[in-house]
Amino acid sequence: MQSMFIAVLIIAGMLVLWTVSTQRRLVVLDENISNAMSQIDVQQSSQFDALTALLHLTKVYAKHESETLMETIKSKRNVITAKSAPEEVQRQEGVISEALGRISTVTEQYPELKANQSYLKTMGAVQTFEGMVRTSRLIYNDNVAKLNREIRMFPVSLIAGILGFYKRDYLDERADQAEIPGMK
Numbered sequence: 183m184q185s186m187f188i189a190v191l192i193i194a195g196m197l198v199l200w201t202v203s204t205q206r207r208l209v210v211l212d213e214n215i216s217n218a219m220s221q222i223d224v225q226q227s228s229q230f231d232a233l234t235a236l237l238h239l240t241k242v243y244a245k246h247e248s249e250t251l252m253e254t255i256k257s258k259r260n261v262i263t264a265k266s267a268p269e270e271v272q273r274q275e276g277v278i279s280e281a282l283g284r285i286s287t288v289t290e291q292y293p294e295l296k297a298n299q300s301y302l303k304t305m306g307a308v309q310t311f312e313g314m315v316r317t318s319r320l321i322y323n324d325n326v327a328k329l330n331r332e333i334r335m336f337p338v339s340l341i342a343g344i345l346g347f348y349k350r351d352y353l354d355e356r357a358d359q360a361e362i363p364g365m366k
Contacts, residue, residue, distance in 0.1 A: 201345075204338055208347045211329040215350060216264035218322035219271070222353075223262035225318055226274055229311035230259060233281050235304045240285060243292040251284050268353045275315070282308070319353045326350045 233255065241248040258277045262270060289296045330349050333342035342348070 201341060204341060205345050208329070208332060208338075208342065208345060211325060211332060212347065214325040215322060215329060218318055218325050219262060219266055220264045221318040222271055222315060222322065223266075225311050225314040226262060226271075226278070229278055229308060229315065230255065232304055232307040232311060233278065233285070236285050236301065236308065237281075239298065239301050239304065240288045240292075240295060243295050244288045247284065247288055251281055255281055268351045271319075271353055319355075323352050326352050 234252070237248045237252050237255075255277060258273075260270060260274060262274060289301070295301055329347070332338055333347050333349065
């Protein structure tokens with residue numbers, strides 16, 4: 183009887199240790215996803231700053247268009263947080279894409295703006311941040327895949343929901359993102 187009690191205690195102890203270990207592993211994966219989403223916010227904020235600088239450069243050439251676009255960006259811009267949904271990131275990318283398209287339209291009308299060194303440097307910064315956002319998206323999706331894989335596998339699947347871990351959504355690649363106007 184005593185040996186059975188010891189065996190039950192050992193099994194219970196092993197289950198507790200396994201649960202704690204699994205919870206810690208899932209927390210690390212979840213934090214990696216949150217960190218990747220935060221990185222996307224940092225890069226998108228920098229991209230919005232570069233867009234604002236581009237708008238100031240275009241203001242000299244097309245004041246009304248620049249002011250309208252500035253108001254559009256201010257009204258549609260949201261801060262991405264570690265807990266933001268992928269849809270929020272994609273909405274912000276849509277705002278950036280729309281702004282770049284409209285800036286590209288202005289620069290087509292004013293070739294001297296397109297040749298302006300400040301414009302070229304700022305557009306280069308926008309492209310750099312776009313590349314950084316894409317890299318962060320890849321990191322985010324990779325971490326989501328790791329978490330989702332982990333919580334779907336037996337035996338972790340038995341306790342993942344109890345511990346508060348659920349499947350996360352991926353950031354889907356936007357079809358129009360590859361051909362942002364003015365980024366060629």
